[in-house]
Each structure stands twice: as C-alpha cells, then as structure tokens.
Amino acid sequence: MKRWIPALVLAVAAPLAAGSLTEEERDFAMSSLHASRKLFLDAIAGLSEAQWKFKPAPDRWSIAEVAEHVTLTEGFLYSLVTDKVMKTEPVTDRAPVKHEQDEELLAKMRDRSKKAKATEEMNPKGKWPTPAAAAEAFKQARDRNIDYIRTTPDDLRSHVQGEMDAYQFFILIAGHAERHVAQMNEVKADPKYPR
Numbered sequence: 001m002k003r004w005i006p007a008l009v010l011a012v013a014a015p016l017a018a019g020s021l022t023e024e025e026r027d028f029a030m031s032s033l034h035a036s037r038k039l040f041l042d043a044i045a046g047l048s049e050a051q052w053k054f055k056p057a058p059d060r061w062s063i064a065e066v067a068e069h070v071t072l073t074e075g076f077l078y079s080l081v082t083d084k085v086m087k088t089e090p091v092t093d094r095a096p097v098k099h100e101q102d103e104e105l106l107a108k109m110r111d112r113s114k115k116a117k118a119t120e121e122m123n124p125k126g127k128w129p130t131p132a133a134a135a136e137a138f139k140q141a142r143d144r145n146i147d148y149i150r151t152t153p154d155d156l157r158s159h160v161q162g163e164m165d166a167y168q169f170f171i172l173i174a175g176h177a178e179r180h181v182a183q184m185n186e187v188k189a190d191p192k193y194p195r
Contacts, residue, residue: 074141109175
C-alpha cells in the first residue's frame with residue numbers, strides 16, 4: 001500500500017516544479033483567455049448575413065473577415081508556441097518577468113490606436129460563411145489554448161522568441177481577440193451597418 005504514496009506525491013508536485021507557471025500566472029492567463037473568448041463569441045452571436053458580410057469601406061474588413069482572422073491567428077500562435085518556441089533552448093539568464101509586464105502586453109494588444117497589417121497566412125479568405133461556423137472553429141482553437149495553459153507543466157517563461165516568452169504568446173492571443181472585438185464594434189457603429 002505504501003508504494004503508491006511516492007508516486008502520488010510526485011504526480012501532485014509535478015505541476016509545482018521549478019519552472020512551471022505560478023498560480024498567479026496561470027490564473028491571469030486563464031481569466032484573460034476566458035474573458036476574451038466570451039467577448040468574441042458575444043460579438044458575433046445573432047448576426048444576420050448582411051451584418052456578417054457588411055464592409056464599412058472596400059479597404060476595411062467585414063465582421064466575417066475579422067472573425068476569420070482572429071480564428072486563424074488562434075491556431076497559428078498555438079502552433080508557433082508548441083512547435084517552435086518551446087523547442088528553443090531554455091534561456092537561463094533572463095530577468096524574471098513581472099506581472100505588470102504581462103498586463104502591459106495585454107493593454108498594448110487591446111489598443112487600436114496603432115494599426116497593424118496581418119501576414120498573408122492570417123488574411124481572411126472566406127473560410128467560415130456564417131457566424132455559427134466561425135464560432136465553432138474559434139471555440140475549438142481557443143479551448144485548446146485554454147486547456148494547454150490550464151494543464152501544462154512546461155516552463156513557458158524560459159523559452160523565448162524575440163522579446164516574448166512562450167507564456168506571453170498566450171497573453172497576446174487574449175489581447176488580440178479583444179483588439180479585434182473592438183474592430184467589430186467599430187464596424188457595427190458605422191451609420192450604414194444593417195440594422
């Protein structure tokens with residue numbers, strides 16, 4: 001009977017091992033991902049076809065295009081982290097990242113005063129013709145990201161690409177969705193938007 005006790009202790013302690021996320025980090029990422037998930041799904045719920053496809057100008061995206069971009073980016077960034085960033089050599093001499101830096105990254109992502117251009121693979125091409133189809137694809141991608149953050153014992157802080165560690169890519173994912181929900185709201189505020 002006593003043989004299983006060391007295995008149980010190791011299993012329980014594994015997520016708390018050095019290098020895994022702190023409870024504060026995990027909670028912050030989870031709450032950010034859940035909150036932006038709800039904002040995104042609420043923003044596209046109940047839209048008519050005319051509302052879904054309305055473009056305020058020829059050079060601006062419709063809500064359908066914004067939703068597709070967000071959903072494509074969810075999967076792209078997850079793969080970037082798991083297939084590339086986490087395979088880099090751990091950085092051991094990096095100064096610890098403060099919670100305020102993660103909050104600042106989230107705030108910067110939400111800020112629409114500075115425009116950014118999507119890469120070609122993140123540009124919409126009409127993949128999801130309805131809000132329901134886009135919502136389902138988004139939920140699958142986002143739930144995978146949430147599940148990874150919820151369960152991973154990986155040392156996300158020591159794997160870095162550019163200025164960001166792997167953990168911060170998940171903060172970026174949450175902020176990216178919020179940024180584009182704001183863009184959807186701008187489309188809805190257009191005087192020509194179908195009512």
